[in-house]
Amino acid sequence: MNNRRRLTGVVVSNKMQKTVVVEVSSTYRHRLYKKVVSSNKRYMAHDELDCQLGDKVVIVESQPLSKNKRWMVEQILSSDISAQEPEVVEEVEA
Numbered sequence: 663m664n665n666r667r668r669l670t671g672v673v674v675s676n677k678m679q680k681t682v683v684v685e686v687s688s689t690y691r692h693r694l695y696k697k698v699v700s701s702n703k704r705y706m707a708h709d710e711l712d713c714q715l716g717d718k719v720v721i722v723e724s725q726p727l728s729k730n731k732r733w734m735v736e737q738i739l740s741s742d743i744s745a746q747e748p749e750v751v752e753e754v755e756a
Contacts, residue, residue, distance in 0.1 A: 666723040668736065673717045674704070681731060682709045684721050707733040716742025 671686035684707050689700045707721045708731055718739040726732050 668720055668722050669705070669733075670718065670720050670739070671705070672742075673713045673715055673719060676709070676713055676715060680709055682707055682713050682719075682735065684719060684733070684735075686721075705733050706730045707735050709735045711735050711738055713738060714741065718742075 669684075669686045671684040673682050674685045675683040683704055685702055685704050687700060687702050689698055691697070692699050705721060707719075708724070708727050711719075713719055713735060720736045720739060721733040722736045724732060724734045727734075
């Protein structure tokens with residue numbers, strides 16, 4: 663395995679072609695006040711695996727692919743079926 667950083671997050675947008683926005687949540691303890699602080703950060707990642715909204719994915723560092731993309735989707739850990747857009751099924755009247 664190589665030395666690239668890997669982060670785990672949730673896909674919050676997939677409206678672009680071959681690009682997804684992944685939100686990574688982290689918690690840490692404040693050094694001075696000792697209070698638990700949570701932070702969210704969004705990364706644009708190159709997507710060849712066709713991720714959907716709500717998918718939990720692992721992203722890995724890569725060379726700069728565009729102005730904002732420096733990450734690639736490595737694997738999809740789990741899919742969230744409830745977050746995806748429902749398919750419209752038309753009933754045929756006879």
